[in-house]
Amino acid sequence: MTGSPDSPQPAGTLVLAGTPIGDTSDAPPRLAQELAAADVVAAEDTRRLKRLTQALGVHVNGRVVSYFEGNEAARTPELVEALTAGSRVLLVTDAGMPSVSDPGYRLVAAAVEQDIRVTAVPGPSAVLTALALSGLPVDRFCFEGFLPRKAGERLSRLKDVADERRTLVYFEAPHRLDDTLVAMVEAFGASRRAAVCRELTKTYEEVKRGSLKELAEWAADGVRGEITVVVEGAPEKSGEDVTPAELVRRVQVREEAGERRKEAIAAVAADAGLPKRNVFDAVVAAKNASRDTP
Template identity: 85%
Template sequence: MNNASPQAAPTDGPTAGTLVLAGTPIGDPADAPPRLATELAAADVVAAEDTRRLRRLAQALGVQPAGRVVSYFEGNESGRTPELVEALLRGERVLLVTDAGMPSVSDPGYRLVAAAVAQDVRVTAVPGPSAVLTALALSGLPVDRFCFEGFLPRKQGERLSRLRENERERRTQVYFESPRRLDDALAAMAEVFGPERRAAVCRELTKTYEEVKRGGLGELAAWAADGEVRGEITVVVEGAPAPGPGDVDADELVARVRAREEAGERRKEAIAAVAAEAGVPKRDVFDAVVAAKKSGA
C-alpha cells in the first residue's frame, strides 16, 4: 500500500497572449482597415517600425494607443524580439505595425513571428493594403501566377546575378526599388530580360501623385534615366515567354534527359518527356543525347 502523500496538481501558468500583425496604409490613411483602430486601442503593447509615424496615423484614425508603444525596426529587431515574446508569454496582446503595408513583407516582423510560433503563441493578422498586390492589379500584366522578389542588391554585379537567376522565370515578378537606384535597376533588367520585356513602374500608390508607367524595359530604363523619379517604387515585370522550338540549348536538353535517367526512367521515355516539356521534336533531343555521348560530354 502506498502511503505517500499525494502531490498537489501543478498550477497553470498565465495563458499566452496574441501577436497581431496589422497592415497599415501604403499612402492614403483612409485606406486603413477599420480593425486597425480597434487593435490600437486594445493592445497591451504596440511595436512600431517608426513610433512617430504611428502616432500620426493614430491621430488620423482618431484613436489613442492604450498600451505602451515601443520601436521595432531593422536596427533593434534582434534585441527587442525576446522582450516582446516575454510579453506574449505573460498573456499580453502585442500589435505589430510597420510604416506601410504588411509586417514581414520586406519589413520587420519575420523574427518575431518565428519566435512566437516557436513558443506556441497565437499569431493572427489584420489584413490591409499591400503595395505588391496593388501594383500587380494596376500593372496590366498577368496576375494568375506571380512571385515577389523584394529589393534587388545594391551592387551591380550582385544585381545582375540575381536577375539572371530569374531570367527564365515564367511568373510575373514584383520588385521593390529605391528611386535613387531605379534607373540602374531597370537598365539591368533590360540587359538580362531583354529591352522588349513588358513591365510597369508603379510609384506613390494611393497617394496624390500616383503614377503607373508601362512599357518595355528598355523604354522604361530610358525614362528613368532621363529625369528624377521620386516616391515609393514597385516594379512589376512580365514573366519569361514559354520556350519554343530551338529556345532550349542542346546541353540543357541532355542534362534534363540524364536527370530523368538517374531517377530511373528509361532513355526513350526520358527523351520523350524532355521533348514534350521543352516544346521541341523528340528527334532534336535524341540527336543532342547522341552527340553528347560521342563527344564524351
C-alpha cells in the same frame, strides 16, 4: 471553477496589422480597434505611428516600443516574453503588411516556436496593388523584394530569374530605379514588358507601362516617390523547329529595339528552346553569306 493562483498564465496573441501604403482612409476599421486594445504596440517608426493614430482618431492605451531592422534581433525576446505572459502584442510597420520586406518575420517565427497564437489584420499591400494595376498576368507571380545595391550582385540576381515564367514584383528606391531598369534590360531583354508603379494610393500616383528599354529611358532623368516594379515573366520555351534564317531575323528585330547582339542572341535562344551556340552560328553564317554576295 476558477484556476488556482499557481495555474499557468495563458499565452497572449501576436497581431500583425496592415497599415495604409499612402492614403490613411484605406486603413481597415479593425486597425483602430486593435491599436486601442493592444497591451503592447511594436512600431517600425513610433513617430509615424503617432501620425497614423492621430489621423484615425484613436488613442493607444498600451505600451509603445520601437521595432525596426536595427533592434529587431534584440527586441524580439522582450516581445516574446510579453506574449508568453499573456499580452496582446500588435506589430505595425511604416506601410503595408509586417514581414513583407519589413520587420516581422523574426518575431513571427519566435512566437510560432513558443506555440503562441499569431493572427493578422489584413490591410493594403503595395505588392498586390502594383500587380493588379500593371496590366501584366496576375494568375502566377513571385515577389522578389529589394535587389542588392551593388551592380554586380544586382545583375547576378536578375539573371538568376531571367527564365522565370511567373510575373515578377520588386521594390526599389527611387534613386536606384534607373540603374535597376538598365540591369533588367541586360538580364531580361529590352522588349520584356514591365510597369513602374509610383506613389500608390497617394496624390501623385502614377503607373508607367512599356518595354524595359522604354522604361529605362523614361527613368534616366530621375523618378521620385515609393516605387514598385512589375515585370512580365519569361516567354514559354517553344522548342519549335526554327530555321536559321528565322533565328537571324529575330536577333535583328531585338537589335533594332536596342538590345546588344549578345543579349539578343541569348533571348532568341531562350525563346526557341535552343542552345545559344546554335543562334550565334546562324548569325555568323548569315553575316559571312552577306559578305560573299557580289
